[in-house]
Amino acid sequence: xxxxDALAVRKQGYLSEVAIFQDLSxxxxxxxxxxxxxxxxxxxxxxxxPDDPAEVLFILKKGRVKLYKLTPDGRAxxxxxxxxxxxxxxxxxxxxxxxxxxAQALTPCVLCLMSRDHVQRLLFGDxxxxxxxxxxxxxxxxxxxxxxxxxxxxRVPERLARLLLQLAQPHRALLSFTQRMEVRYxxxxxxxxxxxxxxxxxxxxxxxRSRGLVELRRGRVTLLDMNGLQRVAxxxxxxxxxxxxxxxxxxxxxx
Numbered sequence: 262x263x264x265x266d267a268l269a270v271r272k273q274g275y276l277s278e279v280a281i282f283q284d285l286s287x288x289x290x291x292x293x294x295x296x297x298x299x300x301x302x303x304x305x306x307x308x309x310x311p312d313d314p315a316e317v318l319f320i321l322k323k324g325r326v327k328l329y330k331l332t333p334d335g336r337a338x339x340x341x342x343x344x345x346x347x348x349x350x351x352x353x354x355x356x357x358x359x360x361x362x363x364a365q366a367l368t369p370c371v372l373c374l375m376s377r378d379h380v381q382r383l384l385f386g387d388x389x390x391x392x393x394x395x396x397x398x399x400x401x402x403x404x405x406x407x408x409x410x411x412x413x414x415x416r417v418p419e420r421l422a423r424l425l426l427q428l429a430q431p432h433r434a435l436l437s438f439t440q441r442m443e444v445r446y447x448x449x450x451x452x453x454x455x456x457x458x459x460x461x462x463x464x465x466x467x468x469x470r471s472r473g474l475v476e477l478r479r480g481r482v483t484l485l486d487m488n489g490l491q492r493v494a495x496x497x498x499x500x501x502x503x504x505x506x507x508x509x510x511x512x513x514x515x516x
Contacts, residue, residue, distance in 0.1 A: 276373060279320055279346055281393035293383055297373040302366040309351075309364035316377045318350040324370030327450075328362045339453035342367070342446075348397065352380060367450070412456060415496075420455040421465050422493035425475070429484050442484040451482075469493070 276282050276297065277290055285293070297320065302308050309319075319326075321343055328340040328349070340362050343349055351359045375384070384390045411420050429442035444451075452462040466482060469475045474490055476483040484490060 276320070276322070279322065279348075281348070281390050281397065284389060285387075289387075296379050296383055297375050300372045300374060302370040302372060304366055304368050304370075307363050307365045308372070309359060309362075311359070311361045311363070313351075316351050316353065318348065318352045318375040318380055319364070320373040320375065321345055321347045321349070322371045322373060325367040326370060327365050327367050327453075328359065329365065329453075330360075330362050339450075342450060342454065348394070352377065417455065417457050417461060418465055419494050419496050420457075421451065421462060422469075422490045424451060424455055425482060425484060426487070426490055426494060442487065444482040444484070445480060446482075447480055 276294055277285070282290065282293065300308070302324070309317075323345050325345075326343045326347075326349075328343070329337045330340060332338055340360075341349075349359075349364075384394065411423060415423070425444050428444045428446065430444070446454075448462045448466065449459040452459045455462075466475060466477055469490075470477050472489065474484070474486045474493070476485055
């Protein structure tokens with residue numbers, strides 16, 4: 262197998278694991294892989310800035326990406342954090358935009374890039390994919406509405422508990438048959454998503470740990486008591502910690 266053939270197979274494998282491309286035939290997947298250039302990005306690299314004029318759709322196959330804006334005083338304000346399988350970018354055809362944001366790889370990433378022409382021909386030309394994109398947009402808008410409501414009406418401990426429950430993914434430890442729910446974000450990343458400081462998140466997580474709700478390790482939070490976290494999220498468990506002033510809620514774009 263030639264190097265080009267091996268790269269094409271690799272791209273095809275990446276794309277086949279993205280939810281909106283499920284059920285495509287091998288030929289359809291191969292055509293999509295040929296049309297979508299693949300880009301590997303090192304951790305901490307800023308690969309999109311407000312100065313980039315071209316319309317481009319990013320399909321994140323591997324890694325984690327942060328979208329952020331710079332405030333007038335130079336502070337970075339996180340708009341959204343995307344995990345593998347997400348689609349984002351500057352594409353008026355899809356009603357989405359980066360809205361003056363920077364895109365930064367938080368971990369080593371693999372991205373597929375699609376132009377406006379590719380989106381029109383390959384994505385909108387297939388009713389299955391078009392429907393899934395519409396569903397993803399609807400889910401993103403619902404998430405945005407819920408997040409804005411959280412900022413308006415919920416205290417920081419409630420917002421943190423809700424975020425942990427939302428982000429939790431199943432994880433099975435080595436040599437263990439027990440499956441636990443884990444959140445693999447740093448304290449700073451969690452703070453950015455709920456509009457507070459890293460110190461406040463650390464204080465709240467330590468108190469959650471003392472109550473047996475979570476277990477803390479470097480870069481991850483293991484959820485031990487889902488019902489207890491639900492009670493915190495709904496405000497039924499009382500105040501966990503004294504809250505310092507929080508930042509204003511980030512204005513997040515739908516995509």
